Amino acid sequence: MSQTRKEKAPVTAAIRVLRAEKVPFTDHLYDYEEKGGTTVSARELGVAEHAVVKTLVMEDENRHPLVVLMHGDRKVSTKELARTIGVKTIAPCDPDTANRHSGYLVGGTSPFGTRKTMPVYLEESILALDRIYLNGGKRGYLVGVSPQDVVRVLEPKLVNVAIADDLG
Numbered sequence: 103m104s105q106t107r108k109e110k111a112p113v114t115a116a117i118r119v120l121r122a123e124k125v126p127f128t129d130h131l132y133d134y135e136e137k138g139g140t141t142v143s144a145r146e147l148g149v150a151e152h153a154v155v156k157t158l159v160m161e162d163e164n165r166h167p168l169v170v171l172m173h174g175d176r177k178v179s180t181k182e183l184a185r186t187i188g189v190k191t192i193a194p195c196d197p198d199t200a201n202r203h204s205g206y207l208v209g210g211t212s213p214f215g216t217r218k219t220m221p222v223y224l225e226e227s228i229l230a231l232d233r234i235y236l237n238g239g240k241r242g243y244l245v246g247v248s249p250q251d252v253v254r255v256l257e258p259k260l261v262n263v264a265i266a267d268d269l270g
Contacts, residue, residue, distance in 0.1 A: 114239030115205065115215030120247070123255045127245040130235060134209065134242030140174025143244055147235060151175040154235045154244070155228060157211045159200035159220075162189040167203040169213050169222045171236070171252070176225070176264040183223065183263040210241040213256055224258035 111117070111129035120127050132146035144151035154174035161167045162184070170178050180192040194200075197208040205217030213222055213236065228234060229249045236252070238245040252258070 111238070112240050112243060114212065114243075116212035116237070116239035116245070117215075119214040119255065120245065123251075125247060125251045125255060127247045127251075129238070130244040130246060132242055132244070136209070143235070144174060147244065149235060153231050153233065157204075157213045157237050159195045159203050159208075159211060160192050161195050161199070161203075162187075163191045164189075167195065167199075167218060167220045168192075169204075169216070169220050170261075170263075171213055171222065171224045171228065171258065173225060173228065173264060175267055177267045178225075179263045179265045183261060186261050186263060187223070187259070206237075206239055207241060210237055210239060210243070212237045212239040212245075213252070215239060222256045222258035223261045223263075224253070224256075225264050226260040226262050227264065229253070229260075 130147050135142045140151050140154040144154045151174040156172050156174055158170040160170055172178050184192040200208050203218050204211050231249055233246050234249050235244040235246050
């Protein structure tokens, strides 16, 4: 098991937002692995995958983008999400489209400081955690924050759309 990298944390658009909003956060750099996802980041940080929150860029049938924040060990029921927010369909964006909407590379997408302002949907059970780890805007970089600060800054709509990740 490798140690968390000891280097200076990057200053990304996400970090600028956190600082501007006076959100206390901790930096967590780790060795990014292509397609490693939250399994790798949780292992590298030594935290539960349930506390590592994925930032997923999706779009509805009219190609309107949105962000979903979900536990690392859960999937989004796109059918339930579409029903909850009153659209026909929701689907994940392909990586190039997600990069265009967010301004971040997939694998380094933060919900803070996105290029486009998009509605944010937060899995309600995330609020039960004391601390969560979200992407800081660069691959191999997470920030530890309070879920309440995420709610204060992003003003997400709370949803219950998690399904067990059979891959986990």
